[in-house]
Structures are given as C-alpha cells and as structure tokens.
Amino acid sequence: MSTALMQATDLRRHYPVGGGLFGKKGLVKAVDGVSFTLREGETLAIVGESGCGKSTLARMATLLEPPTEGELAIDGHPTATASATARRDLRLSVQMVFQNPYGSLNPRKTVGAILQEPLAINNRGDGPAREAAARAMMRKVGLRDDQFTRYPHMFSGGQRQRIAIARALMLNPRVVVADEPVSALDVSIQAQVLNLMMDLQEEFRLAYLFISHDLSVVRHIARDVMVMYCGRPVEQGSKDTIFTDARHPYTRMLLAATPSVDPAHRKVTEVIKGELPSPLNPPPGCAFASRCPHSTDICTAERPALREVAGHGVACHHAEAIG
Amino acid sequence: MKLLEIRNLAVEFATSRGRFRAVDGVDLTLDAGEILCVVGESGSGKSVTMLALMGLIAWPGKVSADVMRFDGTDLLGLSPRQRRKLIGRDIAMVFQEPMTSLNPCYPVGWQIAEALRAHAAVPRAKVRDRVVELLDQVGIPAPASRMGAFPHQLSGGMNQRVMIAMAIACTPRLLIADEPTTALDVTIQKQILDLLIGLQRQHGMGLVLITHDMGVVAETAQRVQVMYAGQMVEEQGTDGLFATPRHPYTAALLDALPERAMGRPRLPTIPGMVPGIDDRPDGCLFNPRCRFTFDRCITTPPALASIGDARARCHTPLDGQGRPA
Numbered sequence: 001m002s003t004a005l006m007q008a009t010d011l012r013r014h015y016p017v018g019g020g021l022f023g024k025k026g027l028v029k030a031v032d033g034v035s036f037t038l039r040e041g042e043t044l045a046i047v048g049e050s051g052c053g054k055s056t057l058a059r060m061a062t063l064l065e066p067p068t069e070g071e072l073a074i075d076g077h078p079t080a081t082a083s084a085t086a087r088r089d090l091r092l093s094v095q096m097v098f099q100n101p102y103g104s105l106n107p108r109k110t111v112g113a114i115l116q117e118p119l120a121i122n123n124r125g126d127g128p129a130r131e132a133a134a135r136a137m138m139r140k141v142g143l144r145d146d147q148f149t150r151y152p153h154m155f156s157g158g159q160r161q162r163i164a165i166a167r168a169l170m171l172n173p174r175v176v177v178a179d180e181p182v183s184a185l186d187v188s189i190q191a192q193v194l195n196l197m198m199d200l201q202e203e204f205r206l207a208y209l210f211i212s213h214d215l216s217v218v219r220h221i222a223r224d225v226m227v228m229y230c231g232r233p234v235e236q237g238s239k240d241t242i243f244t245d246a247r248h249p250y251t252r253m254l255l256a257a258t259p260s261v262d263p264a265h266r267k268v269t270e271v272i273k274g275e276l277p278s279p280l281n282p283p284p285g286c287a288f289a290s291r292c293p294h295s296t297d298i299c300t301a302e303r304p305a306l307r308e309v310a311g312h313g314v315a316c317h318h319a320e321a322i323g
Numbered sequence: 324m325k326l327l328e329i330r331n332l333a334v335e336f337a338t339s340r341g342r343f344r345a346v347d348g349v350d351l352t353l354d355a356g357e358i359l360c361v362v363g364e365s366g367s368g369k370s371v372t373m374l375a376l377m378g379l380i381a382w383p384g385k386v387s388a389d390v391m392r393f394d395g396t397d398l399l400g401l402s403p404r405q406r407r408k409l410i411g412r413d414i415a416m417v418f419q420e421p422m423t424s425l426n427p428c429y430p431v432g433w434q435i436a437e438a439l440r441a442h443a444a445v446p447r448a449k450v451r452d453r454v455v456e457l458l459d460q461v462g463i464p465a466p467a468s469r470m471g472a473f474p475h476q477l478s479g480g481m482n483q484r485v486m487i488a489m490a491i492a493c494t495p496r497l498l499i500a501d502e503p504t505t506a507l508d509v510t511i512q513k514q515i516l517d518l519l520i521g522l523q524r525q526h527g528m529g530l531v532l533i534t535h536d537m538g539v540v541a542e543t544a545q546r547v548q549v550m551y552a553g554q555m556v557e558e559q560g561t562d563g564l565f566a567t568p569r570h571p572y573t574a575a576l577l578d579a580l581p582e583r584a585m586g587r588p589r590l591p592t593i594p595g596m597v598p599g600i601d602d603r604p605d606g607c608l609f610n611p612r613c614r615f616t617f618d619r620c621i622t623t624p625p626a627l628a629s630i631g632d633a634r635a636r637c638h639t640p641l642d643g644q645g646r647p648a
Contacts, residue, residue, distance in 0.1 A: 049508040050479075156596050158596065186364035187579050187580060188364065188575065188592060189596065194581065195592060213508060215509070216538075216580065216581045216582040220581035220590070256513075257510045258509050259512075259536065259539050259541060259542040260541060261577070261580055262541060262565065263542075263561050
C-alpha cells in the first residue's frame with residue numbers, strides 16, 4: 001500500500017452568519033464531518049451539487065482555511081499543530097487547479113512569468129534556473145517553447161487549463177486539488193486535458209482531489225468517490241462499488257439524472273423533486289429526507305451515520321433495503 | 324407545410340480583417356411538435372444561427388438566406404413592426420445564463436407580465452392570474468408569493484424556470500432553447516429538460532434545443548444537427564447519429580466522451596482546436612484535425628452528401644464501421 005499523503009478526520013467548517021442590528025445569528029455548516037484518506041498516485045473524486053460544500057472542502061485541503069473542528073494531516077504531519085514555517089512547507093505540497101482558466105490566469109503576465117512566479121515567491125533557484133524549469137514544465141503539459149512569451153488571451157481554453165496545471169506543478173506538489181478542472185471546456189478539449197492529468201499523475205505520482213459534478217468524468221478518472229450532500233458525505237467508497245451498487249437514494253438519483261449518451265438508455269426515472277435545503281437551518285435527521293422517496297419517520301428524527309453497506313460507506317437508514 | 328424552414332443561411336460580420344462568416348450554409352427545418360437538437364462546441368455558430376432566426380443580429384452583422392420561413396411567413400422580408408408582433412408570441416427563446424438574462428431591477432412576475440402585455444395575449448385584468456398560472460406550470464412552488472421576488476432572491480434553477488415561463492407566456496408555436504441547462508446542476512437539469520419536453524408535448528410546440536452536451540442530445544432529441552466552425556456538418560435522427568455517425572467530426576466527438584471510453588485509460592482526442600477567425604483552412608474546415616484527410620479535403624470544400632437517412636458535409640462519409648465509404 002502506498003503512503004497516505006492526505007488524511008482528513010471528521011473535518012468541519014462552520015461559518016457564523018448574520019447577527020447584524022436586526023438579523024438573527026446563525027451557523028452555516030458548510031462542511032460537517034468529512035473523513036478521507038488520499039494516497040500517492042490515486043484520485044479521490046468529490047461529487048455533489050452546488051452548495052454541498054465541495055469548494056469549502058477544497059479550501060481546507062489547500063490550507064487556505066483552517067477547519068473549525070477535525071484533523072487534517074498532510075504526509076503524516078498534522079496541520080493544526082504545525083508551526084508557521086512548517087505550515088508554509090506543507091502548503092507548498094498541496095496545489096490547486098481552478099475551474100475557470102479564463103479567470104485564474106493573470107492577463108498581464110506572460111506564460112513564462114506565470115510559471116516562474118511560484119518559484120520566485122518561494123526563492124527557488126536563480127533566474128536562469130527558474131526559466132529552465134518553466135520551459136521544461138511547458139513541454140511536459142504539451143505547450144510549445146515559442147509560446148513562453150505569450151499572454152493568456154492568446155490561448156484557447158484548453159491551452160489555458162494546461163498553463164494552470166503547469167503552474168500548479170511548478171513547486172513539485174504531492175497533492176493537486178482540482179476544482180472542476182474540465183467543466184468549462186468542450187468535449188474534445190476535455191478529453192485532452194483529462195489525458196494530460198492522468199499522464200502527469202503517473203509521472204509524478206500525484207494524488208488528485210478531483211472535484212466535479214460530471215459523473216462520467218469522475219467515473220473515468222477517479223479511484224475513490226465521495227458523494228456529498230449538504231456538507232456531509234452520503235456515500236463514500238471505491239468507484240466500482242459506487243457506480244454499480246449505489247445504496248444512497250441521493251447517489252442513485254444523481255446517477256439517474258445524468259444524461260447517458262446512449263439513446264437506448266433514455267430513462268423515464270423519478271426526478272429529484274425540490275432543491276437543496278438551506279444550509280442555514282438544516283433539517284434535523286437526514287438532510288435528504290425532504291426530497292427522498294424512501295423517507296420514513298426515522299429519517300426526519302435521527303441523522304444517519306456513515307456505515308459499511310455493500311462494500312462502501314453509506315449514510316442512510318434504509319441502505320440495506322435499497323439495492 | 325414545415326413550421327420552420329431555413330435554407331442556406333449565412334451570417335457575416337465585418338471585421339478589421341475583412342468579412343468573417345460566422346455561419347455558412349446552414350439548413351434547418353422543423354415540423355410542429357418536433358424536437359431538434361443543434362449540437363456543437365463553443366464557437367461553432369449555434370447561437371448565432373438562432374439569433375439570426377430571431378432577427379437579433381445587429382449591424383454590422385449581415386444575415387442572408389435562400390429561404391427563411393416560419394409557417395409560411397418570410398422572416399427576412401418582415402418590417403420591424405411585423406417582426407415584433409411575431410417574435411415573443413409565435414417564436415420564443417430561452418436564453419442561457421438566466422442570472423444575466425433577467426432584469427435585476429424588476430420582480431420576476433412583472434417581467435413575465437411584460438410579455439403578456441406587449442402582445443395583449445390576455446385581457447389586462449387577467450394578466451396577474453395568467454402569471455400565477457405560468458409560474459405554477461413551470462413548477463415554482465407558492466407561485467402567487469414568488470411573483471414579487473427579484474431574480475437575486477431565486478436560485479439558478481428557479482430563474483431558468485422564470486425564463487421558460489416568460490417564453491411560453493403566449494403559447495408560442497416554436498420555442499428555441501439556447502443551452503437552457505448549462506449553468507445548472509444535473510438534478511435541476513433533469514427537471515428543466517423534463518419540463519421543456521412536457522410543455523412541448525402539451526402544446527405541440529416545435530422545440531429547437533441548442534446544447535454542447537451529447538448526453539442531453541441523446542436524452543431529448545428526435546433529430547440532431549451537428550455544427551462545426553459555422554457549418555452544419557451532419558444531420559441525422561438521434562438513434563442513427565449515436566450508432567453510426569457519418570461525419571468524422573461527429574465520430575471523433577462521440578469517441579472523446581469519457582462514458583464511451585469505459586475501461587480504457589486514455590481518451591481518444593481530436594488533435595488541434597476549432598479554427599478561429601483567421602486560421603480557417605481551405606477545403607473542408609475539419610481537414611487539419613481529421614483522421615481521414617486526403618488531397619480533395621484540402622482543396623475542395625465538401626457539399627452535404629446524403630448517406631442512408633443522414634446528411635454529412637464530407638467527401639467520404641463514414642460507413643457503419645466508422646471507415647470512409
């Protein structure tokens with residue numbers, strides 16, 4: 001078994017809101033009890049609708065925000081108790097690729113400058129060494145050498161995402177957090193970027209925390225999957241068991257709602273009624289109960305814990321009956 | 324008679340580097356009660372085609388077509404006044420990005436009522452009732468109280484429903500939906516698509532759905548048109564398109580889908596990218612990226628060729644095994 005690069009134990013992130021002159025104070029539980037282990041060369045996909053806490057989780061994983069509760073260890077070092085200098089080093093080993101390559105690159109810097117910036121900020125090497133490293137990384141992600149002095153607007157979306165990936169890899173991170181890295185790209189370009197990410201993973205033994213809402217992409221790239229709903233994991237385990245034997249009604253509906261490219265599979269399925277409940281006043285019990293066709297009295301009274309059913313973790317009272 | 328008939332549509336824009344054809348040689352026909360999907364990557368001219376149909380291409384854009392008829396009415400020869408009567412009543416459009424398409428300064432109920440008032444579709448005293456009815460029809464809970472809500476108070480899915488309510492306010496005969504679900508989550512996407520198809524069946528509307536998502540095409544369309552760099556490259560029934568794509572571009576696009584690559588670690592890709600304004604090749608526009616390019620592809624632009632039930636803009640459309648015929 002390869003080493004665990006990132007270990008999260010019961011991570012929580014709560015935001016106090018309101019409390020103005022007339023407002024009522026509240027607590028948004030953006031992430032509420034997430035645990036996972038991410039190993040070298042593996043990909044964990046986080047799946048869920050907007051507002052389910054995926055991006056807050058990414059911010060915690062990249063140490064941009066401390067968790068309110070819970071423990072995050074990177075490469076065996078707990079982040080909460082680390083000194084400021086140690087935290088800085090840990091932060092370097094986790095890098096991020098953002099969703100929108102049009103917004104995440106500085107339009108006033110050349111590709112070369114963008115790629116050298118992480119090295120310059122962290123005092124790695126001298127000028128010529130930094131330039132050589134940047135040029136080498138450009139070749140790795142499939143950009144031409146003569147594009148070194150070009151500006152981001154001269155590139156297409158797919159090429160810009162290559163630049164963003166190259167920038168994330170400049171400091172030799174162990175873990176890359178990719179927040180919807182291909183959702184802004186067209187299908188043919190998406191395939192190129194996914195291939196590149198898989199090649200780089202193999203070459204550098206990277207671990208990916210891959211955040212996506214596209215289940216077909218997740219099925220292609222991930223090894224493990226965590227489905228989140230209202231800040232909590234509802235189903236978590238290896239890709240194979242989740243895609244073939246999903247036990248949580250939310251996962252099943254998510255799978256059913258994803259359009260298949262096989263017209264013969266045109267499904268007449270029950271759609272999920274309604275929308276996500278407000279994270280400000282989450283209902284007691286199971287957060288999905290109000291939209292769930294299987295819900296019974298116990299669902300609104302008692303919050304289901306993540307437990308082992310059918311070879312993976314499921315947070316549902318009726319997991320055995322469904323399937 | 325066809326509900327919509329467009330032949331050889333071209334849209335040109337004057338640029339500093341000369342004229343640029345954003346759309347070239349697009350044919351589009353639609354029967355009442357039919358669902359047509361127009362699919363293509365960004366920059367392929369899908370949206371411009373529909374804007375041309377709606378008469379929303381402004382100067383310096385120039386629209387030309389051999390035929391452009393809606394239910395027998397020539398759309399090109401309409402005066403602005405006649406056009407305003409038709410658009411919004413008989414032909415309606417749902418735009419992408421509901422958050423930016425709605426006016427943030429007015430309540431959503433008022434914006435829906437505007438369409439009804441402009442076309443005097445119902446007596447003034449009944450407008451309010453009709454708005455409530457429409458909001459209810461598109462599945463917005465507590466419609467009477469949501470009438471006064473502003474767009475920022477509603478979620479993306481709710482705003483898209485408001486856009487649909489606005490479009491169907493005057494029970495149009497042709498509804499054009501431009502990427503209606505692109506900004507939405509899959510479960511909300513499913514709800515919106517089901518809603519559109521339900522309304523289409525209920526009113527016998529013609530529905531043109533523009534999308535870049537092959538999954539959406541497979542789930543909704545009866546017929547599909549594939550666009551590439553401003554041209555229609557293939558037209559076929561949905562089942563046929565997914566089983567035996569005739570144009571190499573369509574075939575490559577389908578192969579690049581992760582869902583079709585089950586078990587294989589690497590996805591087949593299309594090298595290069597869609598040509599932009601100043602790098603359009605001679606001959607077939609797809610020839611620099613095509614697997615089957617030969618001499619004629621580089622010199623001569625292909626015409627639309629019929630093969631089976633399909634039409635493909637290719638010198639050598641693919642046979643059933645994915646090889647050039």
